[in-house]
Amino acid sequence: MEIINGHRLCDQEDHKGTHMTSLTKVKAPKGSLKTLLEQWTAMVERYAAIHKYVDNCWWYNERATLSSLAGAAWSMENWVALEEFSTGKRHKVKADGVESGDLRPGRCDLYVTNRKVCFGFEAKQAWQRVGPRSNPTRNVHKGLQAAWEDSGHLANDTDQRFAATFIVPSLPLNAVTDELGNVDPEQVMALLNTWLEGQRGFVRPGGKETSYAYTFPHLGHEGFISGPRYYPGVVLVLEERFRAAKLLDGEN
Numbered sequence: 001m002e003i004i005n006g007h008r009l010c011d012q013e014d015h016k017g018t019h020m021t022s023l024t025k026v027k028a029p030k031g032s033l034k035t036l037l038e039q040w041t042a043m044v045e046r047y048a049a050i051h052k053y054v055d056n057c058w059w060y061n062e063r064a065t066l067s068s069l070a071g072a073a074w075s076m077e078n079w080v081a082l083e084e085f086s087t088g089k090r091h092k093v094k095a096d097g098v099e100s101g102d103l104r105p106g107r108c109d110l111y112v113t114n115r116k117v118c119f120g121f122e123a124k125q126a127w128q129r130v131g132p133r134s135n136p137t138r139n140v141h142k143g144l145q146a147a148w149e150d151s152g153h154l155a156n157d158t159d160q161r162f163a164a165t166f167i168v169p170s171l172p173l174n175a176v177t178d179e180l181g182n183v184d185p186e187q188v189m190a191l192l193n194t195w196l197e198g199q200r201g202f203v204r205p206g207g208k209e210t211s212y213a214y215t216f217p218h219l220g221h222e223g224f225i226s227g228p229r230y231y232p233g234v235v236l237v238l239e240e241r242f243r244a245a246k247l248l249d250g251e252n
Helices: 032-050 062-074 138-151 185-198 244-249
Strands: 002-004 007-013 019-027 080-090 103-113 118-129 160-172 211-216 234-241
Touching: 019 032, 019 185, 032 062, 032 118, 032 211, 032 234, 062 080, 062 103, 062 118, 062 160, 118 138, 138 160, 138 234, 160 185, 185 211
Parallel strands: 118 160
Antiparallel strands: 002 007, 007 019, 019 211, 080 103, 103 118, 160 234, 211 234
């Protein structure tokens, strides 16, 4: 394993002895959240490996991808998780122009806890095209903003509330294949690194610093092809929604 620019670059062999390279990174403060994100990348990689990289948990929808984060929690000792957790949510609409602050019965997309801290997550999934003809942040920013808005409707019944955005980048297949039509892992990595560097920490416009993690396992594997696009992995971005008392310090 080699660390380059904060990335964990792994060169190893799969179960058939085929050489493989994966690109993984976790950026979060030390503690329970970082532990959860590290385990999440491992769960995503496990799912892909079990399915021999031809079926991947990031190919479906928000709920399917979110289940990988729940699975990460359950896989660790003294961690538990519930999806669609019943909770209170703030009214989304204002009454007579003034927000009442009343709570209505609702659900939190994901509740995760261990013996020290509990987290609440509201999640969105963004499909982002990457390449010279694509706006590299368009759907990223849409997803970050949508998750942030939804997280604001959660009641303060967990220690920490997060807007969670799963970002699934896709690359034009003709930009990552060689003259024989085979996927070139070096071309995939070059496009991914350019895109990742341009995200500037996955901070939404007007937002705060985020915690994030991503994993791109077995770069160059043919199983990540769908139509004319290549889907190499998934990013998870977390922006914390602080309690109202902290708004006095200028938080949004």
